[in-house]
Amino acid sequence: MRGLRHLLSLVLAVFLIAVILHWTLHPWPNPKDGFVLLYDLPGEHIVFAMLAERSGIELFEPTLRVGLGCALLLAALAMVFSPLRRFGAGLTGVCCGVLLAAQVSPWGSVELAQSATSETLDEGSQFYLTMAVLTAAALLIWVHPDRKTRSG
Template identity: 50%
Template sequence: MRAIRNSLSWLLALFLIAVFLHWTVHPWPEPAVGQVIFYDLPGENIVFSSLAEGTGITLFEPTGRVITGALELLAAFMLLIPPFRKTGARFASILFLVLAGIHLSPWVGVELISPVSGESDAGASFYLTVAALTASLLLLYIHPEKR
């Protein structure tokens, strides 16, 4: 039973690390403009520029974006190391819960609409956030305790 829990823990951790890396530094081939935290120019990231516009708080873009990206990379690093995995899963759960709340707020919305092309992502970013939140909560339950 412990081997199964350990394998599932690695699988969930690697999925969450892939999500964090995809959002911060390593986009899938040909990413949409405004989808990658560290590659977007100031004012280009859809989530944070919408949040800055909607709330009127200019610290969201680019300062909040860079801080969020650094926190996501820290969570990915913690998920990679088994003794810190449970703490990383808690941290990831908080990050994903906040991001889901931002998506559900009136400032951003579930569907991200690109200001450049006017195309919608059909809620893909929100659904990935919910899937990652579910995976991080499951990892909290699955990761085996120390002997």
């Protein structure tokens, strides 16, 4: 049973690392403008620019966006190593919770524009991906096996 938990933990960690790298550093071919945390220019990221505009708090873009991106990269790095996997999953869960709270706040929106210049909406796909990552992080925290305790 312990081996199965290790395998499931590894699969969840690989999924989370892949999504985090996609969000922060390495967008898939032909990325849409405004969806990569660390590559977008200030004011271009759709979620954080919208939060800064609607709230009037300029700290959202780019300061909190870059901070969130760095925290997610730290979480991805922690999930590479088995002893730190729960910490990485917890940090990912906190970051996703912040993103979800921002999207459902009065300043945010569940449905986002598909690009900075587009009027069409993504029908909540970013919101649902964030929910999936939060769920996978919680599952990883629960599934990852504890360290073996030594008796005596």
